[in-house]
Amino acid sequence: MAIDRTLLWPSQSIPKRGPKPRMTLERIVAAAIGIADTEGLAAASMQRVADELGATKMSLYRYVPGKSELTALMLDKRLGAPPAPATAAQPDWRTALSAWTIEIHRRFSEAPWTLELAVGARVIGPNELAWTERGLAALTGTPLTGAEQLDVLALLSGHARSIVQQQTIVEPEHVTAVLMSGIIEEHATRFPYVAAAYASASVSGVRDDALHFGTDRILDGIQTLISTRTN
Template structure:
């Protein structure tokens, strides 16, 4: 059983008699609880088995190893995408805003969904929803896919910054650090100092970046129409 089979393999139909002692979902949810509390490094076959009250060898009947377990955890943590209504811009805006909490509530998912891998059904459903939102806009298939990649990159960037901070916002912390530096070195960076006076205390990175990406797509779609 490899990663593809774990994520995409058919689940056995319920049978009469005693229920199986373990399930893929139960194993993955235990791993999610561990990763949420202690980080992805805390997740191991041994640790998950112990949390479930079973031996490590019993888990191998369901999952071949940690890599496949983490893939299953990440897809389960992502969950299904929301239903989207409205035009393409409204749908993508809602899509991106719904995606952010999936990363911020489970920061380890950022690490687990980096690099070449087999995407799970939920992760692919998120991509499907965003690409479908751009259907009928006149954009080529590659452009629709690239637009989704850009949106995901923006959301992931915001989530990565949030994962490295406390309750204070990312921009507030960055502004505080800049203010401290510019008290002594402001004459060397006058443009930054001037801009900071208009932005200190605001936290609009998600909104600003999302709006600019969608503005760019609006221009591209208009160009295709003409």
């Protein structure tokens, strides 16, 4: 149940006796990520990862205590560290946080299987913490408290993830979207507002900017809060 800290946050161990390790933790994680990227998270079983590395399943357990620790490593490594900040003068908090949100969305969007792993209780990894650090840096100087700053970041990253979650609904074959419009049409009398909204949304063309819409709304709301503080 409990996840081993020492894997996400490695200390040193350096055993010296015994045979040389034939594998590497990094190689295992990389192989698992490769499988998840191409064949989905479910395909990244211990057996499959071991096959990919030409090893047996049980040998992996010399490097990873269990599956959940492996997936935790996959998540943190796949999201990666935040991009290096521009060397030029640092932008204001709004443009910085906007870029922060868009980039997080891009990361999750690149590997939708990470969403499934980001649900529920888990130990935060170094990359994830680096993202928080970066976001907090952007909010420094604003009149928000530390707790409020954390809430802001949770709000924005939650939005980014939520958008990816909804996008993956439409993505595979559009079959779910078609099915949904069929349901809505059939029950238009039960859900008149939904029918009207979807009809209007379809007329006005495909909307791809739900991410920006929500981000702008949230940032507007933060702007409002900051304004009331500074005045």
